[in-house]
Amino acid sequence: MTTYVTSTVRFPYKRSLGPVIGHFMTELTHQRLVGIRSGERVIVPPLEWDPDTAQALAPDFVEVGPAGTVRSWTWVAQPSAQHPLDRPFAFALIELDGASTALLHAVDAGDIAAMATGMRVAPRWRAERVGHLTDIEAFVPGEQPVAPAGDTGPAAEPVTMMNYDASITYTTPVPATQQLVLRAAAEGRLTGLRCPTCGRVYSGAYTGLQNACPVCALPLGTEHAVDLPETGTITNYTIITPVQYPGQTETEPFARVHVLLDDVDSVMAYQPVVDLPNADVRPGVRVRAVWTTGEEGRQELAGWTPTGEPDLDDPSIVNRIF
Amino acid sequence: MTQPAARQPVAIVGWARTPMLRRTDKTEAHLLFDVVTGATEDAGITRADVDFSCAGSCDYVAGQAFSFVQNIDAVGAWPPKRDSHVEMDGAWALYEAWVRLQLGDIDVAIAMGSGRSSTADPATIYPMEMDPYYLAPLGADALTFAALQARVLLDAGLVTERQLAEVAARTRGDARTNPYAQVSGEYDVDALLEEEYVRAPLRRHDLAPITDGAAAVVIARGDRARELTDHPVWITGFAHSAEAHQPGVRDLRTSASARRAAKAAGADTAPIEVAELQTAFTHEEPLLAAALGLGPEVALNPSGGPLAANPVMATGLIRVIEAAQQIRDHGTQRALAHATSGPCLQQNLVAVLEGDR
Numbered sequence: 183m184t185t186y187v188t189s190t191v192r193f194p195y196k197r198s199l200g201p202v203i204g205h206f207m208t209e210l211t212h213q214r215l216v217g218i219r220s221g222e223r224v225i226v227p228p229l230e231w232d233p234d235t236a237q238a239l240a241p242d243f244v245e246v247g248p249a250g251t252v253r254s255w256t257w258v259a260q261p262s263a264q265h266p267l268d269r270p271f272a273f274a275l276i277e278l279d280g281a282s283t284a285l286l287h288a289v290d291a292g293d294i295a296a297m298a299t300g301m302r303v304a305p306r307w308r309a310e311r312v313g314h315l316t317d318i319e320a321f322v323p324g325e326q327p328v329a330p331a332g333d334t335g336p337a338a339e340p341v342t343m344m345n346y347d348a349s350i351t352y353t354t355p356v357p358a359t360q361q362l363v364l365r366a367a368a369e370g371r372l373t374g375l376r377c378p379t380c381g382r383v384y385s386g387a388y389t390g391l392q393n394a395c396p397v398c399a400l401p402l403g404t405e406h407a408v409d410l411p412e413t414g415t416i417t418n419y420t421i422i423t424p425v426q427y428p429g430q431t432e433t434e435p436f437a438r439v440h441v442l443l444d445d446v447d448s449v450m451a452y453q454p455v456v457d458l459p460n461a462d463v464r465p466g467v468r469v470r471a472v473w474t475t476g477e478e479g480r481q482e483l484a485g486w487t488p489t490g491e492p493d494l495d496d497p498s499i500v501n502r503i504f
Numbered sequence: 505m506t507q508p509a510a511r512q513p514v515a516i517v518g519w520a521r522t523p524m525l526r527r528t529d530k531t532e533a534h535l536l537f538d539v540v541t542g543a544t545e546d547a548g549i550t551r552a553d554v555d556f557s558c559a560g561s562c563d564y565v566a567g568q569a570f571s572f573v574q575n576i577d578a579v580g581a582w583p584p585k586r587d588s589h590v591e592m593d594g595a596w597a598l599y600e601a602w603v604r605l606q607l608g609d610i611d612v613a614i615a616m617g618s619g620r621s622s623t624a625d626p627a628t629i630y631p632m633e634m635d636p637y638y639l640a641p642l643g644a645d646a647l648t649f650a651a652l653q654a655r656v657l658l659d660a661g662l663v664t665e666r667q668l669a670e671v672a673a674r675t676r677g678d679a680r681t682n683p684y685a686q687v688s689g690e691y692d693v694d695a696l697l698e699e700e701y702v703r704a705p706l707r708r709h710d711l712a713p714i715t716d717g718a719a720a721v722v723i724a725r726g727d728r729a730r731e732l733t734d735h736p737v738w739i740t741g742f743a744h745s746a747e748a749h750q751p752g753v754r755d756l757r758t759s760a761s762a763r764r765a766a767k768a769a770g771a772d773t774a775p776i777e778v779a780e781l782q783t784a785f786t787h788e789e790p791l792l793a794a795a796l797g798l799g800p801e802v803a804l805n806p807s808g809g810p811l812a813a814n815p816v817m818a819t820g821l822i823r824v825i826e827a828a829q830q831i832r833d834h835g836t837q838r839a840l841a842h843a844t845s846g847p848c849l850q851q852n853l854v855a856v857l858e859g860d861r
Binding site: 184189191193195197199203225226227229233234253254255256257258259262263264265266273274275283284285286287288294299314315316344346348349350351352353354355357392393394395396397399401 | 528529530531533534537540551564567574576577578579580581582620622623624625627628629631632636637638639640641642643644645647648651652653654655656659701702703704705706747748750751752753754756
């Protein structure tokens, strides 16, 4: 029985808009739609370069619309979380009056029967506009733009940035070897995998996810599991000065070390240290695992603390990556 | 477009695919272990004989940054070998491997494509790869773009909904003999046309399934290819071309970039018998056949094509495998493989494959 883990990854992008897209977005806050001239054509939404010749376009903006003609459309019966409307709507390629190209946007038509190629649509503006494509909530059938009550007015300054905050929810299988490594850790044991071909032993931190011998290009399974020693040597380290990004809980500079366990062939990467000041962290320090007891006796690897043995005298140890 | 003065002859000498499944519990790296082992065995070599590897995969599909780094374990990273990656379908990985062999200093390369589309709702992944200003903020997914292009073709009178259903019925019928098909069977066109739209004007039968899978292809240069096999499949033309990203600035009735790629690959210099096209939607078959200059005498997607199995990031590379299989195993002399990427067929790749005469 495969175990799956579900996780949601957010992508909170902030994007700079540049002189052309920035102008388009700024104009949206004024409830105006603009294109850019390229020879005989007016390109909407405006691009910085001609799509056919790749020539940079002069900032020759032309007001278009606000109404336009639907050149193609599709009915979205079941909107996704990322779609602009949460009820059935149409996506349409809309050629705004005065434009030579089509803009993709939503049409809030209520019913598929209201949609037709060639129909006329106009924007329904949001009351609060920030300089984003969704300042147009959707287009609606007809010639007249819809302006909302409680309009907060145009942007005071030209819009130069936009937010794009998407998220994707992933469901991925957890390899059996990783489950084994995690179960052993909860009992206070370190586990790894031994390659039956070359005999190399890989720490679970590496092979739990990878479950393969990278040297022999051989998949490994739980039948290759072996218990690992709890002593090893720091091979490399970094001192991290935390910056406050989402999820960062550290406030003071802290160490992360690679630990090569005795008689093991891959390091435990990015490990915390216990009772080892940043100034004393260095390759060669002999360390042992420190466990803490959590809920219901569950063991957790807190980090690595010096054993007091003399340093391992092997300058080449720093050359390892994993 | 000028051809290189002295092109190295390069042949396909081995390949492998995983089973095509709605959801696999294998990691992407393990899918690649299977196909790298399979393709090298098919070519009669080991991983140690491979001089260059190139993989096609997508972090947004995998749900993991730098996911391709883990996949390298499958290739055989020791002793170190030249390796590359494209955030594109494996067909473009094959293109890079082919270009690499043109340098003439190495003999054998492997190209891979892998994807587990079961990781998340594809409708939420696809917008991440679109224009971040004008397309992604609307959540415009693959189905949206396909449906918009399908309606353009319908409105222009270039296809009918019945013809689209006929493409679905024919390809799924052909797929019954393909052991790698995920969707196959006998379908009645009238019954298909009774079904509800999923995304009008497209019905369920117009769409490809969601598939987990991977594929790998081994290519070798000239003499080395002849040494490895009595049935090399020569890549006699290989080109790709892209057009503007925004679908709203393009003529969606045709594909200018597909036409350019076919011309550059020399597809029109002799008859094509079989074509495997990356048509994830039914309407793309008549559109591409016209753009690529493929007449009614050409057998289109006899494997069932992507409508039978669509492992995103490997679907295009599998077109090459299916076309090569037609030559090696079914006596076809000249075949065309096509791959595509981007909204409304924005970028297109064409490989012309030929058997030894």
